[in-house]
Amino acid sequence: MSLDKATVAKIAHLARIKVPDDELDHLAGELSQILTFVEQLGEVDTQDVPPMTSVAAQTLRRRKDEVTDGGYRDAVLSNGPETAEGFYVVPKVVE
Amino acid sequence: MTGLTHLTMAAALDGLAKKEFTAVELTEAHVKAVETIRPLNAFITETPEQALTMAKASDARRAKGEAGPMEGLPIAVKDLFCTKGVPTTAASHILDGFKPEYESTVTSNLWRDGAVMLGKVNLDEFAMGSANITSHHGNVISPWSPGEVGNWSRQLVPGGSSGGSAAAVAARAALGATGTDTGGSIRQPAAFTGIVGIKPTYGRCSRWGVVAFASSLDQAGPMTRTVEDAAIMLRSMCGFDPKDSTSVDMAVPDFRTALTGDIRGLKVGIPKEYRVEGMPAEIAAIWDQGIAWLKEAGAEPVEISLPHTKYALATYYIVAPAEASSNLARYDGLRYGLRVEGASLKDMYENTRGAGFGKEVRRRILIGTYVLSAGYYDAYYNKARQVRTRIKWDFDEAFKQCDVILTPTAPSTAFAIGEKMDDPIQMYLNDVFTVPASLAGLPGMSVPAGVGSDGLPLGLQLLGRPFDEETVLRVGQVIEKAAAVTATPPFMA
Numbered sequence: 140m141s142l143d144k145a146t147v148a149k150i151a152h153l154a155r156i157k158v159p160d161d162e163l164d165h166l167a168g169e170l171s172q173i174l175t176f177v178e179q180l181g182e183v184d185t186q187d188v189p190p191m192t193s194v195a196a197q198t199l200r201r202r203k204d205e206v207t208d209g210g211y212r213d214a215v216l217s218n219g220p221e222t223a224e225g226f227y228v229v230p231k232v233v234e
Numbered sequence: 235m236t237g238l239t240h241l242t243m244a245a246a247l248d249g250l251a252k253k254e255f256t257a258v259e260l261t262e263a264h265v266k267a268v269e270t271i272r273p274l275n276a277f278i279t280e281t282p283e284q285a286l287t288m289a290k291a292s293d294a295r296r297a298k299g300e301a302g303p304m305e306g307l308p309i310a311v312k313d314l315f316c317t318k319g320v321p322t323t324a325a326s327h328i329l330d331g332f333k334p335e336y337e338s339t340v341t342s343n344l345w346r347d348g349a350v351m352l353g354k355v356n357l358d359e360f361a362m363g364s365a366n367i368t369s370h371h372g373n374v375i376s377p378w379s380p381g382e383v384g385n386w387s388r389q390l391v392p393g394g395s396s397g398g399s400a401a402a403v404a405a406r407a408a409l410g411a412t413g414t415d416t417g418g419s420i421r422q423p424a425a426f427t428g429i430v431g432i433k434p435t436y437g438r439c440s441r442w443g444v445v446a447f448a449s450s451l452d453q454a455g456p457m458t459r460t461v462e463d464a465a466i467m468l469r470s471m472c473g474f475d476p477k478d479s480t481s482v483d484m485a486v487p488d489f490r491t492a493l494t495g496d497i498r499g500l501k502v503g504i505p506k507e508y509r510v511e512g513m514p515a516e517i518a519a520i521w522d523q524g525i526a527w528l529k530e531a532g533a534e535p536v537e538i539s540l541p542h543t544k545y546a547l548a549t550y551y552i553v554a555p556a557e558a559s560s561n562l563a564r565y566d567g568l569r570y571g572l573r574v575e576g577a578s579l580k581d582m583y584e585n586t587r588g589a590g591f592g593k594e595v596r597r598r599i600l601i602g603t604y605v606l607s608a609g610y611y612d613a614y615y616n617k618a619r620q621v622r623t624r625i626k627w628d629f630d631e632a633f634k635q636c637d638v639i640l641t642p643t644a645p646s647t648a649f650a651i652g653e654k655m656d657d658p659i660q661m662y663l664n665d666v667f668t669v670p671a672s673l674a675g676l677p678g679m680s681v682p683a684g685v686g687s688d689g690l691p692l693g694l695q696l697l698g699r700p701f702d703e704e705t706v707l708r709v710g711q712v713i714e715k716a717a718a719v720t721a722t723p724p725f726m727a
Contacts, residue, residue, distance in 0.1 A: 147600070150607070154599050154600055155563075155580070156600070157588030157589075180545055180548050180617050183545055183621050185624065188624055189623055191450075191620075191622040191623045194674060194675025195437045195675060195700070200479065214335040215335075217335060218334075218335070219568065220568070220573035229582075230577070231578075232578070
């Protein structure tokens with residue numbers, strides 16, 4: 140599998156990571172190398188094999204749907220790079 | 235009292251109980267040791283004042299007869315565990331300035347049992363790496379590096395991702411350290427630095443408050459200088475936690491009582507597929523030596539087959555990046571850490587994440603995004619999850635014929651910074667022996683077994699049935715005693 144520059148740019152955009160143009164070629168090479176390496180999985184017969192969802196043989200626990208914790212607005216916001224009046228501040232998204 | 239930093243945890247507990255020294259004295263000696271080993275860059279944040287406050291409180295508890303199982307023992311914490319009010323970086327630029335408002339369950343358990351925090355130790359960025367060379371806070375140097383301190387002739391890596399934990403414990407700056415293991419991040423650095431590291435069964439240690447890398451694989455575990463110390467620390471770290479949906483509600487045994495030395499009649503599986511092509515002769519030799527030691531102790535080696543071993547790394551390098559790309563979506567420049575402004579919200583996301591993530595993390599997020607994207611999800615991600623099931627089945631079959639599995643931990647001794655760096659696949663091969671057990675969720679431990687021709691530590695790995703850490707520890711201690719490794723790092727506090 141070989142990825143071209145345009146595909147890498149598209150993946151980077153999907154992942155919301157800015158990648159400088161001059162790094163795309165090198166990155167495409169590295170990612171292609173990794174994808175080529177993982178392609179050996181095609182050799183394995185996985186007919187009727189269930190995809191693993193959990194290594195532990197357990198079902199997820201359930202609990203009552205009720206409020207058990209909370210009331211930490213200031214603590215939650217304390218690490219925000221920009222906050223105001225009890226909210227996170229984001230760049231303007233509506234005109 | 236430099237002697238205090240060379241004690242085992244078991245001996246330190248003994249000395250504290252007999253009032254030969256106090257927790258404050260023990261902690262002061264370690265605070266000084268942490269300063270001494272600064273050239274190794276093992277610590278990201280030192281917390282000497284907090285350590286002394288905790289030590290005083292520990293002495294007070296002991297005086298009242300309320301000593302916990304780790305009362306007064308100074309340890310280091312991998313900087314992937316959230317610690318309330320103490321910066322937690324995951325060794326990433328993107329978490330600059332982050333001070334958690336809460337404490338991880340594992341560290342809470344350790345403080346509950348009386349342990350003392352010396353500081354937060356370095357790691358590969360977001361625990362992604364096998365050499366501790368991807369940290370935003372710089373490389374960690376192994377205390378085994380030859381030459382003059384600070385002017386080493388070869389700067390050896392401590393392994394990774396728990397490289398700071400390994401270096402701090404090996405250099406006698408902490409009695410033990412927490413590590414986390416996703417594909418070998420406790421066991422491989424333990425092998426490289428000549429210490430003990432155990433990753434328990436998936437579900438034993440709560441993941442709550444541990445910065446997530448690949449949630450179906452991540453497990454915390456202790457890194458110590460002896461198997462007995464690993465048993466002491468593991469017991470404190472484990473336990474059911476309702477805040478982690480995969481935490482297992484099971485009693486935690488007193489692992490120390492499992493260390494009987496009696497392994498007569500135990501069947502030790504030797505997987506033939508681990509004799510990989512091109513395995514260095516000294517790795518094969520230490521493995522054979524390990525088999526011989528266990529046989530002398532009355533165990534019975536049996537050849538087993540784990541036919542899908544050769545596909546484990548490829549499986550891992552789909553599953554782990556896929557989960558990482560999803561977990562690391564939370565770093566958005568809004569809620570914590572770094573923010574790099576942009577003209578729009580999307581620009582801000584892209585600028586923040588472009589500047590905040592290092593190259594290895596970026597590479598893995600991109601791979602993960604690709605294998606999860608429409609059109610490739612089945613071909614890559616689902617295929618990998620199916621192969622993962624077959625790898626697990628291999629172990630299920632093998633454990634019908636044996637009680638524990640013995641393998642080498644790593645395919646070589648520690649390499650130097652600058653080696654193996656150009657080719658990501660070469661670096662990934664470090665984890666060839668540790669990744670399969672991670673994919674199957676099994677307990678695994680590395681025990682020091684000797685030194686190579688270069689004088690550097692070699693480790694052997696033991697894998698157990700799910701939730702059978704006790705057998706792993708018992709057999710591990712038999713190897714530890716038979717090997718009786720006396721070599722120590724040239725640089726110690």
